[in-house]
Amino acid sequence: MLHLLNLLAAIALLVWATQIVRTGVLRLFGEDLRRMLAASMGAWPKAMLAGLGVTCLVQSSTATALIVSSFVGRGLVATAPALVVMLGADVGTSVMALVYSFDLSWLSPLLIFMGVITYVSREKTSTGRVGQISIGLGLITLALQLIVANTGPLVQAPLVRTLLVTLPNDLPMELLVGALLAMASYSSLAVVLLVATLADQGLVPVPTALGLVLGANIGRAAVSMLSVWRSDVATRRLPLGNLLFKGLAVLLIAPFLGLVHVWLQDGIGVVLMQVVLFNLAFNAAQAILFVPFTGLLAAALERWLKVPPSTDDRAPRHLDKLALGTPSIALSCAAREALRQADAVETMLRGVLPVIRNNDLDLAARLRQMEEVVDALYTAIKLYLTQVSRTALSERESQRWTEIVSFTINMEQIGDIIERVLQDVEDKKIRKQRSFSDAGMAEITHLHERLLANLRLGMSVFLDGHVRDAQKLLEEKARFRELEHEYASTHLNRLQDNTAASIETSSLHLDLISELKRINSHICSIAYPILEPAGALTPTRLRASRMGGLDEEVRAHAR
Structure with a gap:
């Protein structure tokens, strides 16, 4: 029971740490990131790299989606290049999952120690914001270590082993659970890292982990959609388009998931890396496959979600x-x-x-x-x-x-x-x-x-x-x-x-x-x-x- 409680606490710490990093980066570089995204809406390689880079900084493609959605809603950018940015943002989240999959245990105490000193001494300054980000990065690596430490004893428990054996190989259920976890934690990055760690410790079978990762990707897109559900029509276009791309990508790969598992086992010996690299390959393939179709989807979204003419001058137009x-x-x-x-x-x-x-x-x-x-x-x-x-x-x-x-x-x-x-x-x-x-x-x-x-x-x-x-x-x-x-x-x-x-x-x-x-x-x-x-x-x-x-x-x- 104690190991289970410690595991839940470590998972909560992982989710909270990603929130700290995202909040700190947005408060420190928010306006600069916004200008970077706004200036990168030309050629698709530039737009995709901008989405990837910003997401790597804020640790969340959802945050990137909300920023770019506000651009679309106010007519600052077209829907098509914004969709390209989101494809790059999904790759950015996968890249950060890969980075955190390496052993950074030596870095965690240093980041936390330096971050606390900087944040406490200069809380209201930009230096203090950097300290906040450092604390969050250190806590992410610490949370991953705690997850590894507490899953080992759980795997050895007879009851847990019995449950693992009886787990159904049900992809729709795995997609649903993964999506719900991502929506509940507001972070697919945290869910992917968690699932990869649990799979590496033997607590979750690899095929199940792959299904959960796909579900987390859908959940990430769903969170963006729900976040703008009450916004104006134009703002809802981008999250809906991203969700459609994500759903179509999952449908395309689902029939070949078993074959993908075999390829991963043959080519990659470490289970943790199998899950993380699968997530990266899935999002990279999605970006490459769907970039040519962003214009078509954007045109369809603009037909489906037409902006009604506004005649009320009293309604605010810029309060996003x-x-x-x-x-x-x-x-x-x-x-x-x-x-x-x-x-x-x-x-x-x-x-x-x-x-x-x-x-x-x-x-x-x-x-x-x-x-x-x-x-x-x-x-x-x-x-x-x-x-x-x-x-x-x-x-x-x-x-x-x-x-x-x-x-x-x-x-x-x-x-x-x-x-x-x-x-x-x-x-x-x-x-x-x-x-x-x-x-x-x-x-x-x-x-x-x-x-x-x-x-x-x-x-x-x-x-x-x-x-x-x-x-x-x-x-x-x-x-x-x-x-x-x-x-x-x-x-x-x-x-x-x-x-x-x-x-x-x-x-x-x-x-x-x-x-x-x-x-x-x-x-x-x-x-x-x-x-x-x-x-x-x-x-x-x-x-x-x-x-x-x-x-x-x-x-x-x-x-």
Whole structure:
């Protein structure tokens, strides 16, 4: 009983260790891996090598499948090259199983020791992530040693030997068990290593082990399919295609499995290597055989799974739930959606002036409805970011998380202000058939132009994070305040001169330039999350820098 419990614990350790490695690699290199995959979607050899290489790093073809599926879902890559990447990813998992089949017992304590020291001392840094990966690799090799140590006594037990003799040679059952094990552990790599080790120790017959390995391959594809089951139609294409390829490959080899077993016995003396090399040969043959047919399958998938036209602008387009396990990718998705929210705000702001000039009630109504889009995107981005584990973020990623939250809050508040401005213009000017004076209209036009320029600069600051641009943006806060005071004063002068148009629209004019100043303040607030970590802010003012000092009045007003 104790040996069985130890074996189960070793299996659990193996599964957990593969998860540690996958998580560590994705957090450390997630964005780089994504760019590597995106840049390798040309010729099929390059795409296949990219899938193989990324999978060897993350220890999971499922993780590769989820990343590439998100590309397909967002229209960044076509389905056919993505299928080639997945064929390479399957080979990559098999290569790692082969690597771990060698005796790495001497390496395990070194990896764990160095990994723990590195991770504990520098947990939040990239070096700490490398330590986490090192711990996971060491635990994988340790788990394999524990499995070998505890299967020996089990094989000698009379009850176990009796069970082994009575095991049915039933391939469908072996496929089902192997698939369920891979789905339960979320790792076909762990299942293949486990099955190979058990076969080497005599606990599982080799023919049964081969059937279990084929089942684990099907389970790996099924996990990817289930992971995207609730995603959009386009995202589901790649996992479904991969599952179809895998199922067809199993059907093709199943009639010859007995012959394959004979070949393995004749050519390879070590049982462990028989199972591992069979897994590698199966996936390599699948890749070579099916690469010419990826285009045909992709066309069929696109016919079967057609993307319905989307007319709801409030629905997020870039918040990929598959990316939540990889913070760097998830933050990129949130940033793209935040820029889409800003585009909606810019459309609203740009339309304010035509509404004022042309008394356009229809345009005002359409622009006010867009505020619902801004609010909906803000809510979606906020909820998406709350699902990103803050403890898994590096220092730079934590800063970016804050920047995105701050940006979306400011955009949402700007949308609220614009909606209020449009309602005031409609109630106090259009319906009462009033007009601004020529001078007053010129002032509003000037402020509006500066606002649009500042919003574009703010979007650039958010996207690139350049300190110099952030300083320029914050300078605009004081300059805009000066313009507000100047235009309020000239408006009062027009009132003293009894200008009729100015008297009729006085309240609206003053409220309008005040609201425009508030919008500008929210735009300029985009600079704070950029400038504060750079040390360009004191508690009350901007600090002069060599990149361009600010005059005394700006520094006194900047908050």
